[in-house]
Amino acid sequence: MEEAVRPIFDWTDVSEYFPPVSKNEQETLLAQVINRRLDEITPSAAEQALIQAFLTKVITVIDNLIVAGEGEELMLDEVLPVGSQKKGVALTGCKIADAVIIFKKPPTDVMVTNLGVRVADILNSPEANIGTGGNQSVAHRPIDRLTFQLESTDGVTVRVYATTTAPLIAKLPSDSEDALVCMAALRMVRHVRWFEENVRHPSIRQLIRLLKDLRCREETFQCLNPWYLELLCHCSTVPLHGGELLTVPQAYRRVFQLLSAGLFLPGSIGIPDPCEEEDDGIHIMLTSSEQDQLAGVAGMILRMLHHGAFRELLAEGGAMPADFRTAQLVGSVKVQPPVIVSIDSN
The missing domain is CATH 3.30.460.10 (Beta Polymerase, domain 2)
Structure with a gap:
């Protein structure tokens, strides 16, 4: 019996039902940290x-x-x-x-x-x-x-x-x-x-640099080769049903929203490779534990983003990078690492 392919929850499709209560100063701060980190990782x-x-x-x-x-x-x-x-x-x-x-x-x-x-x-x-x-x-x-x-x-x-x-x-x-x-x-x-x-808009290239930078520091994302990262960043910046491209801070957050919602988990529609004839999502090339770890770590990153751990997540300005294998203290909040449940068969 074939596994049903399902869409995932995407906040850009329902954003009108979840309007922000007020202008969030955290988003302005995230944009500033992202811009500084981009200055650090972009070649002169x-x-x-x-x-x-x-x-x-x-x-x-x-x-x-x-x-x-x-x-x-x-x-x-x-x-x-x-x-x-x-x-x-x-x-x-x-x-x-x-x-x-x-x-x-x-x-x-x-x-x-x-x-x-x-x-x-x-x-x-x-x-x-x-x-x-x-x-x-x-x-x-x-x-x-x-x-x-x-x-x-x-x-x-x-x-x-x-x-x-x-x-x-x-x-x-x-x-x-x-x-x-x-x-x-x-x-x-x-x-x-x-x-x-x-990929003509510079915001997509900026997001790709940020994800490649994260991949260099965090082994969970090393299962995504550069091409997969580029497709993920393109998907995260371009709204599913058209409209304006997301800003870099919005798209950065959406990367982890999509991953934690199960974009690369079994049964997800995933992201098809536009350069291949098959319609299968690129995530079928990942092992079960890699898929699980991506979703789990993305959820942890989302929680840390919510509590304002921007410099630790982006390793900006010499900040100590976050370790997603141990509990992270963000202010007075302890963010626990994900529990990985998938086991790859030999």
């Missing part, structure tokens, strides 16, 4: 320019190889920037940019390594160092199957993932490692294209 213009400059150099070299006859020899088709830097949601201190190279035939490790070495050689040539003082150098390093990275002396890294077109991937054995790696890289391209079409 100089940092972003440094990363973008190296990424542009790498992509320009590969584009030139594609245009030249050497590109045909290397079976190169296209190179595209992807990942957090392209989407504009990277955190400060993360000097890693990502790119995907699409080959004209299924790539092999030898093809990808040869390309990486060739690009590094070009970047280390005297011609490439004109105007840089002549002291720039780039190191090539294979890091995984069909993947390499280029590291500059400025501390910037560009990770390059190899793939081919979907019809060619379909011809590979579906359970082969190469097919899985190529499909994962192709998904990065689809994610960026969807993101550029649907």
Whole structure:
């Protein structure tokens, strides 16, 4: 018997039935703490320019190889920037940019390594160092199957993932490692294209940064990969039945309202992946205990938000981050940690 799929309680659908009693000064304070934390975790213009400059150099070299006859020899088709830097949601201190190279035939490790070495050689040539003082150098390093990275002396890294077109991937054995790696890289391209079409308001990018920052501190949220976090933030900022986008403080609170209401629990409609053909919610990829922990910790965060523990939740201004595994004292109120009841079967 199939499990019934159910909607969850969403206060944005019934907000007219629960009007605020009065203007809440706590919301103003939350907005101020969020803005200060965003200042702390958003890369400076100089940092972003440094990363973008190296990424542009790498992509320009590969584009030139594609245009030249050497590109045909290397079976190169296209190179595209992807990942957090392209989407504009990277955190400060993360000097890693990502790119995907699409080959004209299924790539092999030898093809990808040869390309990486060739690009590094070009970047280390005297011609490439004109105007840089002549002291720039780039190191090539294979890091995984069909993947390499280029590291500059400025501390910037560009990770390059190899793939081919979907019809060619379909011809590979579906359970082969190469097919899985190529499909994962192709998904990065689809994610960026969807993101550029649907995430145009800066408030969604700001919320993504806040959730990525929380994920770095709290292991409960590490089961959500960056793409899942981005979909969750988009869902939390955009009202279900249209209307104006929520402000960042409203959307931040709504993230935990949705999670604690069971958005990622079994039987929930969840959030479908817009880049996949299946309509299943992304939460089916999580274990039962991960789903339970997300709902439980989100409920604890909501209670702490209600009692004004903004700096502890956001770790703003050097405040000691909240520990969701132990009881937290907020003023005179003790907020208890969630009780996890799900047990994953081996």
